[in-house]
Amino acid sequence: MKEEQSSTQENNDLARKLAHSGMRMTSQREHVYRTLLNQTDHPTADDVYLRAKADMPEISIATVYNTLDALVKCGLIKQVNVERTATRYCSNMKEHCHFFCGECGNIHDVDYKKGRDELPVKIPRNLIPTQVDISIRGHCINPLSCPNRSKN
Amino acid sequence: MKEEQSSTQENNDLARKLAHSGMRMTSQREHVYRTLLNQTDHPTADDVYLRAKADMPEISIATVYNTLDALVKCGLIKQVNVERTATRYCSNMKEHCHFFCGECGNIHDVDYKKGRDELPVKIPRNLIPTQVDISIRGHCINPLSCPNRSKN
DNA sequence: AATTGTATTTAGAATCATTCTAAGTATTGA
DNA sequence: TCAATACTTAGAATGATTCTAAATACAATT
Numbered sequence: 001m002k003e004e005q006s007s008t009q010e011n012n013d014l015a016r017k018l019a020h021s022g023m024r025m026t027s028q029r030e031h032v033y034r035t036l037l038n039q040t041d042h043p044t045a046d047d048v049y050l051r052a053k054a055d056m057p058e059i060s061i062a063t064v065y066n067t068l069d070a071l072v073k074c075g076l077i078k079q080v081n082v083e084r085t086a087t088r089y090c091s092n093m094k095e096h097c098h099f100f101c102g103e104c105g106n107i108h109d110v111d112y113k114k115g116r117d118e119l120p121v122k123i124p125r126n127l128i129p130t131q132v133d134i135s136i137r138g139h140c141i142n143p144l145s146c147p148n149r150s151k152n
Numbered sequence: 153m154k155e156e157q158s159s160t161q162e163n164n165d166l167a168r169k170l171a172h173s174g175m176r177m178t179s180q181r182e183h184v185y186r187t188l189l190n191q192t193d194h195p196t197a198d199d200v201y202l203r204a205k206a207d208m209p210e211i212s213i214a215t216v217y218n219t220l221d222a223l224v225k226c227g228l229i230k231q232v233n234v235e236r237t238a239t240r241y242c243s244n245m246k247e248h249c250h251f252f253c254g255e256c257g258n259i260h261d262v263d264y265k266k267g268r269d270e271l272p273v274k275i276p277r278n279l280i281p282t283q284v285d286i287s288i289r290g291h292c293i294n295p296l297s298c299p300n301r302s303k304n
Numbered sequence: 305a306a307t308t309g310t311a312t313t314t315a316g317a318a319t320c321a322t323t324c325t326a327a328g329t330a331t332t333g334a
Numbered sequence: 335t336c337a338a339t340a341c342t343t344a345g346a347a348t349g350a351t352t353c354t355a356a357a358t359a360c361a362a363t364t
Contacts, residue, residue, distance in 0.1 A: 024311060024360075045350080060314050065351070081236055084322090086350060099279050108279060113272050120265050120272070121286060126297065127251050127260060129290040134273060138281040145278065176331070176340060197321080212343050217322070236351090238321060 010037065017074040031056050032067040036077060036091045042098075042107040044086040082107060082135045097134040104146040110136065162189065169226040183208050184219040188229060188243045194250075194259040196238040234259060234287045249286040256298040262288060 014033055015025040023029075035052045036043070043051070049064045068089055071077040080088040082100035090098075092109055099108040123129055140146030166185055167177040187204045188195070195203070201216045220241055223229045232240040234252040242250075244261055251260040275281055292298030 022311095026312065026359085028313075058314085062315080062352085063313055066312080079236075081233065084231075084233055084239055087236055097273055099275065099281070101279070102282075108276070110273050110275055110279075113274055118272075119286070120270075121249055121288070122263050122265055123251065123288065124260070124262070126293045127253070127262075127288075127290060128293055129251070129288045130254075131289040133287050133289075134271070135285050135287070136273070136275065136279075136281045137283040137285075138279055141278045141280055174340095178330090178341065180342075210343085214323085214344080215342055218341080 010034075014074075014076065017076060018070065021070075021074050023070055023074075028056070028059055028063050029067045029070060031059070032064060033071060033076065036071075036089060040091055042080055042088040042090055044088055046086065048089065080107060082137070097136065099136040099138065101140045101146060102137060103139045106140070106146070108140075162186075166226075166228065169228060170222065173222075173226050175222055175226070180208070180211055180215050181219045181222060183211070184216060185223060185228065188223075188241060192243055194232055194240040194242055196240055198238065200241065232259060234289070249288065251288040251290065253292045253298060254289060255291045258292070258298070260292075 010033075011025075011030060014030060018025050018029065032048060032052050035048055039051065045061070045065055045068055048068065049059070049061045052059050052064060068077070072079055072089075076091070076093070078090045078093065080090045080098055082088075082098050088107060090109075094111075096109045096111050099110045100106075101108070119132060162185075163177075163182060166182060170177050170181065184200060184204055187200055191203065197213070197217055197220055200220065201211070201213045204211050204216060220229070224231055224241075228243070228245070230242045230245065232242045232250055234240075234250050240259060242261075246263075248261045248263050251262045252258075253260070271284060
């Protein structure tokens, strides 16, 4: 049975990380975070807003945007930008990259290889990288997992 | 001396590739393409519009967007999306990836290593990749090339 | 418990990038 | 020359996001 209630563990984590960035724990922030953890399908801010509203009808889209920013700053979620449409959010904090299917529009998490530590790029000495993102485009091969699948 | 005039070579290329996609060669398209080749600093559509207007004052932003789309479809330029702000355009068609400096906002082209053909990711068998993008964030180390440089 | 300062939430307005619309213009092929 | 189609244009519309200003909540004192 899946618990819908707050896990003290996750709440502590949230409260601690918010405090560490000088931010307060609020019911809205807890609820938005929990919404993201409940359904890890890379929702847009608007998706999160609609889902959060189901259980907290008074929440505003501005608070959702504000909270998503706060969670990103705390390192609890990541932004995903594989298309040029709305930013999506990811609560999987394991290092991974994203695969975007141009047919069904779904985003799949893709893991890195075990031994990888070297990137296939020559970064000039005058540029200091802090973050590397690999994003892959393509299509799902399985019509079941890819409902909009039409062309090969 | 830098020639501002049309190179017959590049025009042929443009006309041929447009025709191949069922599109016509127009003075606006030629001018936008030339504008991109003249200054290869990853401009936004609005940058291209302002630069193109200098020599062709009647051109509209709609035509610039339309032309940029056409050039992308023809394979003559590429879109670059390293931030979530306006899409940028790149006329360097050599395979490469992008480095975005969070301090000066400049985008630098970064080459791939010679022998690289394997990506450090485990793509599941049910996903067929068609395009892989690596984008790097960080900062320039040289205050001269990075004017806004403040923090280390 | 009252007070003060600050953070947060909210609705709605504003902004920015981009796309759409509808009308006019240009180009191509018959 | 004519008809069909492509292209350009200004301006309106859209979608995502940020900003604004007022109300509310909270935390740390008094």
